[in-house]
Amino acid sequence: MSLKAFHIVFIIFSTLLALGTGVWCIWVDLVEGAPIYLAGAIASVAAAIALIVYGVWFYRKMKRLRIIT
Amino acid sequence: MEIPYTISTRPDTGLWNAKVGIWLFLASEVMLFGGLFSAYIFLRLDAPPGIWPHGLLNVPVGTMNTAILILSSVTVVLAWASLKMRRYRAYWWYMLATISCGVIFLVVKLAYEWPQKFDHFGAYIKPEALGKYEQYLGNEYAAAKGLPPRLEITGHLHNRAALNDPKIKEYEVALDPLNAEPTNPAMDRPHFFPLPVTDKIATIEKEDVERATMFLPTHSAYFASYFTITGLHGMHVLGGVLVFIYMWLPVSKKLYQRNPEHLANRVEVSGLFWHFVDLIWIFVFPLFYLL
Numbered sequence: 001m002s003l004k005a006f007h008i009v010f011i012i013f014s015t016l017l018a019l020g021t022g023v024w025c026i027w028v029d030l031v032e033g034a035p036i037y038l039a040g041a042i043a044s045v046a047a048a049i050a051l052i053v054y055g056v057w058f059y060r061k062m063k064r065l066r067i068i069t
Numbered sequence: 070m071e072i073p074y075t076i077s078t079r080p081d082t083g084l085w086n087a088k089v090g091i092w093l094f095l096a097s098e099v100m101l102f103g104g105l106f107s108a109y110i111f112l113r114l115d116a117p118p119g120i121w122p123h124g125l126l127n128v129p130v131g132t133m134n135t136a137i138l139i140l141s142s143v144t145v146v147l148a149w150a151s152l153k154m155r156r157y158r159a160y161w162w163y164m165l166a167t168i169s170c171g172v173i174f175l176v177v178k179l180a181y182e183w184p185q186k187f188d189h190f191g192a193y194i195k196p197e198a199l200g201k202y203e204q205y206l207g208n209e210y211a212a213a214k215g216l217p218p219r220l221e222i223t224g225h226l227h228n229r230a231a232l233n234d235p236k237i238k239e240y241e242v243a244l245d246p247l248n249a250e251p252t253n254p255a256m257d258r259p260h261f262f263p264l265p266v267t268d269k270i271a272t273i274e275k276e277d278v279e280r281a282t283m284f285l286p287t288h289s290a291y292f293a294s295y296f297t298i299t300g301l302h303g304m305h306v307l308g309g310v311l312v313f314i315y316m317w318l319p320v321s322k323k324l325y326q327r328n329p330e331h332l333a334n335r336v337e338v339s340g341l342f343w344h345f346v347d348l349i350w351i352f353v354f355p356l357f358y359l360l
Contacts (some may be wrong), residue, residue, distance in 0.1 A: 003149055
């Protein structure tokens with residue numbers, strides 16, 4: 001497996017972590033009712049979206065540049 | 070003598086040698102960390118209710134460190150891509166960013182997170198003495214609310230000499246909020262944003278204590294696992310940073326001028342290692358900080 005492929009796998013896991021952290025924040029917010037966790041959930045989901053956008057950009061760029069076939 | 074297959078691929082494997090080597094190494098690393106993660110999960114599953122510490126780590130700091138490591142993976146892959154495009158200047162900057170991220174991660178871990186734990190104290194009270202410290206433990210309240218029993222009093226140890234001096238018969242502890250106000254409903258759940266130690270001082274007699282220690286690996290299976298896994302992970306981060314520093318120094322520019330593809334392959338191999346180390350953290354963070 002090349003670095004490019006491993007990087008995409010890594011970004012997928014990072015995205016899942018960000019989504020998981022968001023779910024965890026929502027769960028803690030429901031239990032504790034602390035708004036800071038709601039902010040954490042929003043930030044986590046935003047991070048997940050940013051990672052997806054980056055992953056797609058990275059894949060397309062590597063494909064366009066033909067750095068790795 | 071020239072080492073073969075550092076740039077061109079071997080006919081039998083279809084890969085250059087270092088790539089085969091790094092994947093064999095990473096396979097052994099999977100077994101190493103896999104064993105440690107399995108041990109942690111089984112220890113936790115087997116722990117009696119109320120014993121396993123939860124909410125003792127600083128989640129905002131851990132989240133920041135996670136973001137730093139993810140960012141470092143992005144910069145290292147961009148450094149490699151820059152070399153592939155023969156843009157050495159861009160490579161140099163991306164590599165510097167990667168090194169900086171690694172150093173920041175280590176500094177936060179070793180100069181902030183760990184020392185905070187080393188400075189925190191916990192005393193497990195003997196079962197027969199739990200009633201004596203009810204005002205700090207609130208077990209009647211916990212039982213009424215269906216919460217797990219509280220067996221430990223934690224906080225900042227004022228007379229640290231008491232840990233080693235048998236002549237000192239008691240511990241003086243500035244209590245954590247949970248033990249200062251054990252019947253406050255806000256303390257029913259762990260706090261992932263750390264609360265400061267209170268001004269309330271408790272005196273705990275040594276003869277009532279089953280086990281007393283700072284938050285070190287000796288404190289509990291939780292902290293033994295935490296320090297083992299994060300320590301081993303930190304050593305991997307340090308190793309990666311040292312390799313990156315070597316590849317960032319002028320000595321690598323000579324290799325680049327001689328054969329840029331050779332340097333690109335070296336960066337790819339070290340980048341694979343770095344991604345693996347970061348991937349380990351992706352599992353460490355939720356296991357230790359959140360769940």
